[in-house]
């Protein structure tokens with residue numbers, strides 16, 4: 001699961017999920033280096049979760065919400081946070097992460113996202129039991 | 132080198148050691164400094180002289196600064212002491228696990244073997260101890276008041292003479308104008324002005340912190356530039372770091388600095404003191420001789436040296452460390468607003484709770500705004516998925532106010548350190564520590580936290596979460612060799628001399644019998660100067 005091809009596919013998935021973009025070559029390289037440095041592949045369950053994400057990318061949102069709410073120390077979540085941290089420090093994506101003014105619509109969207117996250121978390125928890 | 136007889140050896144180059152050395156050198160004494168001496172060779176050259184947002188927008192290698200070359204800047208574990216050190220500051224703890232091991236399940240201190248010690252990363256908050264606090268510490272009032280003035284001139288202090296002035300260092304005569312607050316501090320301060328009378332009646336006083344940060348040009352240093360990179364670099368030299376003093380001292384004929392050393396023990400001889408050390412890289416033994424020895428290894432480092440020198444592996448020394456917690460709060464008025472370009476990472480506002488109205492036992496809340504640590508730092512604490520948390524945090528971030536809460540600390544509970552032999556360690560021993568608060572202390576702390584939450588609510592600032600980083604996280608330690616008038620072992624005489632010795636002095640916080648709930652480092656420096664005057 002930690003071979004360069006798989007790591008690249010994984011980083012593509014996470015980048016698309018988090019910011020709706022393609023990762024830069026540097027971001028992919030950093031993701032591979034970060035996984036190795038921080039030793040983020042020690043559990044079989046993580047492998048199963050990554051396999052599921054690759055097969056069914058729509059599941060990422062459910063795993064993300066569920067691990068945030070119920071398993072904050074989950075290893076797969078740490079990989080997702082690593083991907084996020086790398087993207088946050090790439091100048092290409094700066095405009096997405098910089099401080100922003102939130103319009104009224106943005107605030108409503110945020111509330112909806114929060115509510116949706118709760119439903120995804122519960123569904124995700126059920127999915128996590130199954131794998 | 133070994134055969135030169137020095138007037139004084141100073142061990143340690145932190146805030147205490149640097150101040151003591153400067154005084155000794157100015158007195159004309161031939162001074163040798165022995166020190167750990169770790170330096171950052173990885174990041175400092177990398178950081179461009181731009182502000183935080185410019186770096187974020189344009190600098191390709193920013194990931195090295197923010198994440199670290201080994202991704203050590205991404206926090207995955209529990210929040211603990213030193214967790215908030217950014218990758219460019221992590222060199223401060225180089226060699227520490229190996230040469231200064233601490234064994235404890237209740238106490239997690241931060242120590243340093245760096246050139247400039249913990250002063251490389253300190254938050255610059257300067258406070259003067261009140262007369263009552265000085266007396267409780269066992270420090271001479273008059274001499275300390277004079278020393279505060281000397282140290283303030285040396286390091287440069289900015290601040291304002293406002294309601295917080297009696298608790299900060301703002302009453303020093305050489306005060307420079309305070310730094311500008313950002314939107315976060317301004318909003319809190321405006322709310323304080325509106326509710327001031329009510330808060331004052333309940334014992335709360337707020338104002339600008341005094342910072343060891345210059346706002347006016349000074350030879351060799353630039354006034355503060357508002358780059359918001361305060362936790363990453365010191366490009367402008369506006370922040371006081373002990374290495375500024377050391378770099379200047381190194382130009383003097385009567386001063387020599389030797390780094391890469393782990394001092395182990397001292398031995399008194401008929402002509403003075405012999406210091407035994409280990410080279411940190413080669414682990415070769417070294418010896419140095421002088422007429423007098425000044426220990427400034429940080430409170431725990433000094434205790435190790437003293438116990439080892441007396442070959443004592445059974446005595447438990449008392450330990451003080453300010454209880455500390457973070458309050459993560461928001462100011463709703465600032466939610467979802469774009470923020471100022473000019474920002475400051477250091478404390479914006481200080482809130483003091485003088486419940487008895489007599490400047491004794493005053494806890495302090497230091498308020499910070501949050502930006503330069505970025506979103507990824509907060510993700511692991513969030514109960515939401517990463518994607519949702521990212522948008523929420525982006526919305527919350529401009530309104531985030533982090534309050535670092537320091538509680539006063541006196542002896543009580545079950546708090547001690549003890550050196551124990553362990554042949555597996557490079558030094559042949561390890562420091563065991565225990566820190567348990569009594570029920571009364573816990574009760575007072577909980578009560579104080581509630582009072583602060585109330586006061587913050589008055590400022591339209593709402594606490595979302597209390598974060599307890601564990602005992603030792605205040606990075607303020609003391610009380611291991613308490614000041615006393617008696618010439619006894621493990622006591623310091625009022626002039627800083629170690630009891631039961633002739634020529635060994637201690638210039639760090641080991642003697643403080645009490646730790647006020649505020650920044651202690653300005654007082655550490657003033658005390659170091661005072662001790663060095665008498666050596």
Ligand SMILES: Cc1cc2nc3c(=O)[nH]c(=O)nc-3n(C[C@H](O)[C@H](O)[C@H](O)COP(=O)(O)OP(=O)(O)OC[C@H]3O[C@@H](n4cnc5c(N)ncnc54)[C@H](O)[C@@H]3O)c2cc1C
Pocket residue numbers: 142143144145146147148165166167168169241242243244245246247248249250252253254255256257392393394395427428429430432433606607639640649650651652653655
């Ligand atoms: C992030 C952070 C923020 C802080 N903010 C504030 C603040 O705003 N206000 C405040 O008052 N305080 C603050 N502090 C605390 C402050 O940094 C310390 O109180 C102060 O630096 C202690 O100085 P010191 O010289 O006594 O000890 P240290 O800084 O620990 O210095 C010890 C020195 O001794 C040397 N040494 C130790 N053992 C040996 C040995 N065996 N052999 C040779 N050399 C040795 C080390 O190399 C080092 O140079 C902060 C600390 C940190 C880390």
